Amino acid sequence: MPERVLVVGVGFMGGSFARALKASGFKGRVYGYDVNPENLKKALELGLLDEGTVKIEEVKKFEPDLVMLSSPVRTFVPLAERLAPLLPAESTVTDQGSVKGKLVYELERILGERFVGGHPIAGTEKSGPEHSLAELYRGKKVVLTPTERTDYRRLEEVKRLWERLGAKVELMSPELHDFVFGAVSHLPHAVAFALVDALISLSDEVDLFRYPGAGFKDFTRIAKSDPVMWRDIFITNRENVLKAIEAYEASLKKLKELIKEGKLEELTEYLKKVKLKRTEMEKWSG
Amino acid sequence: MPERVLVVGVGFMGGSFARALKASGFKGRVYGYDVNPENLKKALELGLLDEGTVKIEEVKKFEPDLVMLSSPVRTFVPLAERLAPLLPAESTVTDQGSVKGKLVYELERILGERFVGGHPIAGTEKSGPEHSLAELYRGKKVVLTPTERTDYRRLEEVKRLWERLGAKVELMSPELHDFVFGAVSHLPHAVAFALVDALISLSDEVDLFRYPGAGFKDFTRIAKSDPVMWRDIFITNRENVLKAIEAYEASLKKLKELIKEGKLEELTEYLKKVKLKRTEMEKWSG
Numbered sequence: 177m178p179e180r181v182l183v184v185g186v187g188f189m190g191g192s193f194a195r196a197l198k199a200s201g202f203k204g205r206v207y208g209y210d211v212n213p214e215n216l217k218k219a220l221e222l223g224l225l226d227e228g229t230v231k232i233e234e235v236k237k238f239e240p241d242l243v244m245l246s247s248p249v250r251t252f253v254p255l256a257e258r259l260a261p262l263l264p265a266e267s268t269v270t271d272q273g274s275v276k277g278k279l280v281y282e283l284e285r286i287l288g289e290r291f292v293g294g295h296p297i298a299g300t301e302k303s304g305p306e307h308s309l310a311e312l313y314r315g316k317k318v319v320l321t322p323t324e325r326t327d328y329r330r331l332e333e334v335k336r337l338w339e340r341l342g343a344k345v346e347l348m349s350p351e352l353h354d355f356v357f358g359a360v361s362h363l364p365h366a367v368a369f370a371l372v373d374a375l376i377s378l379s380d381e382v383d384l385f386r387y388p389g390a391g392f393k394d395f396t397r398i399a400k401s402d403p404v405m406w407r408d409i410f411i412t413n414r415e416n417v418l419k420a421i422e423a424y425e426a427s428l429k430k431l432k433e434l435i436k437e438g439k440l441e442e443l444t445e446y447l448k449k450v451k452l453k454r455t456e457m458e459k460w461s462g
Numbered sequence: 463m464p465e466r467v468l469v470v471g472v473g474f475m476g477g478s479f480a481r482a483l484k485a486s487g488f489k490g491r492v493y494g495y496d497v498n499p500e501n502l503k504k505a506l507e508l509g510l511l512d513e514g515t516v517k518i519e520e521v522k523k524f525e526p527d528l529v530m531l532s533s534p535v536r537t538f539v540p541l542a543e544r545l546a547p548l549l550p551a552e553s554t555v556t557d558q559g560s561v562k563g564k565l566v567y568e569l570e571r572i573l574g575e576r577f578v579g580g581h582p583i584a585g586t587e588k589s590g591p592e593h594s595l596a597e598l599y600r601g602k603k604v605v606l607t608p609t610e611r612t613d614y615r616r617l618e619e620v621k622r623l624w625e626r627l628g629a630k631v632e633l634m635s636p637e638l639h640d641f642v643f644g645a646v647s648h649l650p651h652a653v654a655f656a657l658v659d660a661l662i663s664l665s666d667e668v669d670l671f672r673y674p675g676a677g678f679k680d681f682t683r684i685a686k687s688d689p690v691m692w693r694d695i696f697i698t699n700r701e702n703v704l705k706a707i708e709a710y711e712a713s714l715k716k717l718k719e720l721i722k723e724g725k726l727e728e729l730t731e732y733l734k735k736v737k738l739k740r741t742e743m744e745k746w747s748g
Contacts, residue, residue: 216687360670387642
């Protein structure tokens, strides 16, 4: 187990990691670095951190043996470049980013074998350390994305750390990770954002948002997620997201044609297949 | 208040109406008619009905003063044709159907001034009387869709009945109703069905359904809804559903282009506008 952990970015995810770590009975020190003094102040007041700084040079004195990158993905490369000379050679750097792919190779180029890519499949549409949850990772999957260059001792260390927080670790290549989450996470967000946009465009005559049926509310809850974070995810995983949107457009077009042409039997088959698959899925949700 | 209520179709919606009525302290009799003897048996065993039949001619002897159509919308016209000669001239017939529009005028043609169109904005993806809920309508909207032909005494009677079950009644023309629910309910269902279909088509390499993130699960819960019911809704409200799908396709295309072209500023604006609107919406959800 690490003894001096540095959380980089103490928003909702960084805060939750710190909180979960403390709740797990971790006896070491938890340090925080954030460009936002407000986040840092709140995280210190909440007792999530033992010490924190807004000055990146100061992380040197913390001598962390584990660094958890928890800031938005777009900041990882510039941050890694500044952190690399400040971190001990034997330290481990991992992350909570939703995008892996090329980013993992770039971070390996900068941080060397210190880096192990990770992505906890957990989160809410909330932000800020004040909403962070000690139980965020319990029973959830964490995907680690080793490459040919990965140090297996460090991979094992990161795996054990997540297991200690109640998560189930699964390994996947960075490329497969981005394809999978482009489809199961980034695509649903794109679809939900577009749904709200469509209802705005249809609201000329009557304010459609006054009629939130139960399904619609659940369905578009994720459209309240942080816009800048999602812009970055879409741009960083652009290739997979576009592929997934195109597959989705084809599925929607098929459904539209069946409705337009009144093909009752094929329409029923389409909806039955979908219901069956979605119902089967329940068995995977822990 | 009515004294002899007939529920036509005792599945989830019919069962919930009967259950809510009994729970409201209703002292009259609740009768049920269903083509499915299983549903009827369960509803009788659960104490939702005082008496029931699978033979439509037998509803004559019940002499209901209020009839609640709760079967799938496609059955309304043939049922109304068979019920019309069996029901007292002074009775009121209303319904829980998700589609109104032309259907309302057709039912008026068959049932005359006895008919008042209604649609409770409540439901789950479940079916069957065993899942029915006494509190289903509490705090929910019920839309009634009067026309030039509507008898305002009956409209008032139906309104009071729903209010007794805890619902808030709102009036809307049948046409506006179908436009609104084509957009806020039927479109989100189409979008969710297509999302599951897209993930099936993308699952060649890896079973994407093994990675249900929190958002994805909420998001596609409605894809478990009854396929035949949704086929009928899509077909019955075809014109509005197609218009809504087309507006949606345009919104998704716009989002896709912004991602493809890497237009950071416009992409952020798109996502911010959507988040703002979705957050504002909270104030309408009772």
